[in-house]
Amino acid sequence: MTETRPFVPWDMMNAFMIDVFAAYGVPREDAAICADVLLESDRRGIESHGCNRFKPIYLDRIEEGTLLPVTELEIVKETPTTLVMDAHNGLGMVASYRMMERLIEKAKVYGMAGGSIFNSTHYGIAGYWTTMAEKAGMIGISGTNARPSVAPTFGVEPMMGTNPLTFTMPTDEAFPFNFDCATSTIQNGKIEYYERSGKETPPGLVITSEGESLTDSGRILKEMRAGRCALLPLGGAGEASGGYKGYGFSAIVEILSAALSGGPFMKQLSGKKEDGSKDMYRLGHFFFVINPEFFMGLETFKETAGEICRELRASEKAPGAERIYTAGEKEWEAWQERKDKGVPVGESIQKELIELRDKFQLPYRFPFES
Amino acid sequence: MTETRPFVPWDMMNAFMIDVFAAYGVPREDAAICADVLLESDRRGIESHGCNRFKPIYLDRIEEGTLLPVTELEIVKETPTTLVMDAHNGLGMVASYRMMERLIEKAKVYGMAGGSIFNSTHYGIAGYWTTMAEKAGMIGISGTNARPSVAPTFGVEPMMGTNPLTFTMPTDEAFPFNFDCATSTIQNGKIEYYERSGKETPPGLVITSEGESLTDSGRILKEMRAGRCALLPLGGAGEASGGYKGYGFSAIVEILSAALSGGPFMKQLSGKKEDGSKDMYRLGHFFFVINPEFFMGLETFKETAGEICRELRASEKAPGAERIYTAGEKEWEAWQERKDKGVPVGESIQKELIELRDKFQLPYRFPFES
Numbered sequence: 001m002t003e004t005r006p007f008v009p010w011d012m013m014n015a016f017m018i019d020v021f022a023a024y025g026v027p028r029e030d031a032a033i034c035a036d037v038l039l040e041s042d043r044r045g046i047e048s049h050g051c052n053r054f055k056p057i058y059l060d061r062i063e064e065g066t067l068l069p070v071t072e073l074e075i076v077k078e079t080p081t082t083l084v085m086d087a088h089n090g091l092g093m094v095a096s097y098r099m100m101e102r103l104i105e106k107a108k109v110y111g112m113a114g115g116s117i118f119n120s121t122h123y124g125i126a127g128y129w130t131t132m133a134e135k136a137g138m139i140g141i142s143g144t145n146a147r148p149s150v151a152p153t154f155g156v157e158p159m160m161g162t163n164p165l166t167f168t169m170p171t172d173e174a175f176p177f178n179f180d181c182a183t184s185t186i187q188n189g190k191i192e193y194y195e196r197s198g199k200e201t202p203p204g205l206v207i208t209s210e211g212e213s214l215t216d217s218g219r220i221l222k223e224m225r226a227g228r229c230a231l232l233p234l235g236g237a238g239e240a241s242g243g244y245k246g247y248g249f250s251a252i253v254e255i256l257s258a259a260l261s262g263g264p265f266m267k268q269l270s271g272k273k274e275d276g277s278k279d280m281y282r283l284g285h286f287f288f289v290i291n292p293e294f295f296m297g298l299e300t301f302k303e304t305a306g307e308i309c310r311e312l313r314a315s316e317k318a319p320g321a322e323r324i325y326t327a328g329e330k331e332w333e334a335w336q337e338r339k340d341k342g343v344p345v346g347e348s349i350q351k352e353l354i355e356l357r358d359k360f361q362l363p364y365r366f367p368f369e370s
Numbered sequence: 371m372t373e374t375r376p377f378v379p380w381d382m383m384n385a386f387m388i389d390v391f392a393a394y395g396v397p398r399e400d401a402a403i404c405a406d407v408l409l410e411s412d413r414r415g416i417e418s419h420g421c422n423r424f425k426p427i428y429l430d431r432i433e434e435g436t437l438l439p440v441t442e443l444e445i446v447k448e449t450p451t452t453l454v455m456d457a458h459n460g461l462g463m464v465a466s467y468r469m470m471e472r473l474i475e476k477a478k479v480y481g482m483a484g485g486s487i488f489n490s491t492h493y494g495i496a497g498y499w500t501t502m503a504e505k506a507g508m509i510g511i512s513g514t515n516a517r518p519s520v521a522p523t524f525g526v527e528p529m530m531g532t533n534p535l536t537f538t539m540p541t542d543e544a545f546p547f548n549f550d551c552a553t554s555t556i557q558n559g560k561i562e563y564y565e566r567s568g569k570e571t572p573p574g575l576v577i578t579s580e581g582e583s584l585t586d587s588g589r590i591l592k593e594m595r596a597g598r599c600a601l602l603p604l605g606g607a608g609e610a611s612g613g614y615k616g617y618g619f620s621a622i623v624e625i626l627s628a629a630l631s632g633g634p635f636m637k638q639l640s641g642k643k644e645d646g647s648k649d650m651y652r653l654g655h656f657f658f659v660i661n662p663e664f665f666m667g668l669e670t671f672k673e674t675a676g677e678i679c680r681e682l683r684a685s686e687k688a689p690g691a692e693r694i695y696t697a698g699e700k701e702w703e704a705w706q707e708r709k710d711k712g713v714p715v716g717e718s719i720q721k722e723l724i725e726l727r728d729k730f731q732l733p734y735r736f737p738f739e740s
Contacts (some may be wrong), residue, residue, distance in 0.1 A: 005615075020557045040525055044532055057465040076666070076667065077482055077664075077666060078481070080481075080482045081451070081480050081482045081664065082481045082482065082664040084665055084666055092627075101711075110450070110451050110480060110482075111449055111450075111451045111452045111480035111484070112451045112452065112483065112484050112658075113482065114481070114482050114660055114664075114665070116560075116665055116666075139626075145444075146508055151685070151688075152682045152685060152694050152695065152696075153695070154687060154688055154691035154692075154693065154695070155682075155686060155687055155688060155691070155694045156686050156687070156688045157685040157686035159681065159682055159685050160682075160733045167622050169622075169625055169626075169629070177621070177625060179618040179619075179621070179622055181615055181618070183615075185605065185611055185612040185615075186612070202610050202611065204611060205611070209686070209689065210689060211688040211690070211691075234604055234605050234612045234615050234616065235555065235604050235605060235612075236611065237688070240572050241572065241574060241575070241603045241606065242555040242556070242605075242616075244551075244695075244697075245551055245553075245555075245616075246604065246605075246612075246615075247605050247697075248549040248551070248697045249549075249619075251547070251549070251678065251679075251682065251696065251697060252537045252539075252547075252549055254677055254678055255539055255547060255674070256509075256539075258674050258678065259539070259662070259672075259674035259675045259678070260662065260665040260666065260669075260671065261665065261671070262666040262670040262673075262674060263674075265674065265677075265678055266678060266682075267681070268682055282660060286484075286656075288660075290484055290658075292629070292630065294447075294449045294451065294452040294484075295447065295452055295454055295484070295486055295630040295631065296446070296447060296454055296486075296630065296631055296632040296654045297632075300629070300632040301629040301630065302471045302629075303632075304625070304628050304629035304632060304633075304635065305625045305629045307635075308621065308624055308625055308628070308629070308635055308636060308689075309621075311529065311636055311637070312522045312529055312530075312621065312636075314520060315521070315525045315527040315529050316525060316526050316527035316579070317524060317525055317526070318521075318524055318577070318581040318607070319580060319581040320527045320581070321524035321525070321581075322524075323524065324522050324523065324525045325523070325524070325526045325614075325634040326522075326621065327614075327617075327618045327621060328581075
């Protein structure tokens with residue numbers, strides 16, 4: 001697919017986002033972390049979690065008071081291998097960055113480390129955190145809860161978040177094995193994408209309170225907001241095609257995200273108070289870091305992981321299939337395609353950028369304005 | 371479903387299996403571990419991994435020389451938090467038991483521990499190992515590779531094992547959260563069950579070399595043996611219903627099972643030499659143990675995990691659905707149903723038990739003989 005949207009150079013977008021975050025009261029050092037997390041998503045071609053979310057998920061929430069611009073991180077418990085932090089409704093991305101810095105140091109000394117954050121907010125792509133471990137030559141595992149939208153097997157009520165269970169592992173290739181996705185078959189961002197593209201959502205991914213499959217993307221979004229439909233776990237409704245397995249993975253993330261810290265979970269994360277007014281999100285995340293040097297060494301790990309990926313890609317393709325990918329490969333290719341061009345920005349994001357620039361009278365002139 | 375098969379009391383079956391393992395040259399202490407692992411599967415109602423496998427997967431393999439009755443465990447690397455062991459083609463269940471004993475001790479002191487075993491054989495239900503952690507008040511995570519049977523997304527060639535990714539976590543309920551299943555939608559044992567029951571395998575779970583879905587259970591088993599069809603990952607063929615996610619989970623297990631130890635993987639695990647003769651299985655397993663006392667405490671963990679399970683079960687059911695389960699609940703109920711009765715044994719297992727008893731002239735008389 002040829003990109004028809006205009007690009008904004010990476011450096012410019014990064015500097016602009018830092019300036020805007022700072023204008024919203026985020027300390028510049030923290031703003032740099034947040035800009036990098038959001039842009040990393042765009043670098044990987046995961047546009048659902050990139051600069052499209054800059055305003056609605058971060059700036060607007062700072063403005064409405066459900067996300068505090070200054071992240072007052074509190075260490076609630078620390079041992080040589082573990083760390084629990086209260087993010088006090090500050091930036092989940094800042095809290096997670098500080099967490100991973102410390103866990104990597106711990107895993108350098110002890111081989112294994114684990115942490116949990118509670119009272120947090122959206123932490124961006126889970127794969128950013130696991131990639132921090134991978135860049136340090138380690139295995140990263142992370143997950144987060146989120147507002148309830150996924151029904152358990154045989155259920156129709158939105159109970160669990162789309163709960164990513166993410167693993168990034170070093171390989172001897174140009175890119176790591178990076179598995180970063182929701183444990184539901186689909187997540188909200190993809191349905192929003194279908195709606196914007198005028199496409200139906202494939203059948204069997206969304207269930208109504210009446211137990212029926214819904215495919216009208218616009219209607220799904222409306223019913224989701226009203227709590228009258230839910231996403232189905234990976235494997236679909238019922239048990240015949242393994243839906244209980246996707247449900248199990250969702251529940252694992254739900255438990256690990258809350259139980260290690262004793263933080264909130266499921267309906268407590270609706271973002272709404274009982275009277276319907278806006279509430280803090282109070283999300284929970286978990287992180288594990290495993291250092292292969294404490295097993296048979298990083299080089300051994302990388303070679304084996306790389307060889308597994310290569311053999312998978314070289315295996316016999318289905319008739320009509322062009323390629324077999326391994327996890328993280330598409331993201332790597334998106335970066336190759338974009339690294340010299342910049343972030344592609346559609347019209348709605350262009351409008352947001354201009355409005356933010358003008359609001360704070362920032363000295364930027366975007367390429368798409370010429 | 372009312373059980374029509376006769377039962378053998380747990381104690382009798384346990385003693386019998388130990389005697390038979392011992393007659394095959396397994397040291398009695400090791401035999402007791404293996405009998406307990408196999409019977410735990412029956413206790414949980416997971417009959418695909420219980421005493422039905424006693425003869426074909428363990429005794430027959432000892433006899434043919436692909437599984438050594440005496441497990442010469444070698445510690446290849448050990449640190450305060452990690453352990454790598456070479457099982458030298460001995461009993462995977464014995465190796466895994468020794469591994470978990472040590473990892474639990476490590477996690478008592480350090481909060482986190484991880485291990486990997488290579489050159490191993492079938493380790494029974496993954497959930498046995500994670501439950502050892504749970505009984506010690508910890509979180510257990512384990513997985514294993516297996517002979518190649520699962521195709522990657524857009525592929526048709528059996529490359530990965532059915533690779534369970536298993537988590538057992540303590541709760542404040544009578545039973546833990548126990549998620550123990552293959553990362554493919556279906557595993558071989560279930561297809562064998564469909565065939566014995568004269569049932570078709572549901573569509574979309576198995577793919578032929580021609581890229582077609584196969585449902586004739588007998589034909590699937592035949593084509594599988596010939597390498598002409600493969601199991602599909604959780605989420606099915608292609609990407610539309612999330613098949614790349616199931617593929618990702620399978621690949622994670624494939625990598626973790628081999629790369630931490632530098633052991634064999636995928637096609638190297640076919641159990642056949644190039645000339646078609648039988649080869650050692652050389653499986654790899656991984657284990658992680660996380661001690662909640664190093665986070666916010668076991669009681670906090672249990673309460674939160676239990677409450678999440680209770681709320682999931684109490685959520686709104688789909689029309690026509692009787693119950694919503696949480697992972698491990700059905701296994702717990704199977705045990706409640708069976709604990710006073712014993713192991714249900716069908717005709718083929720009865721025959722095997724009698725033959726083994728007579729072969730070694732063991733002093734047992736089974737209830738089904740009267």
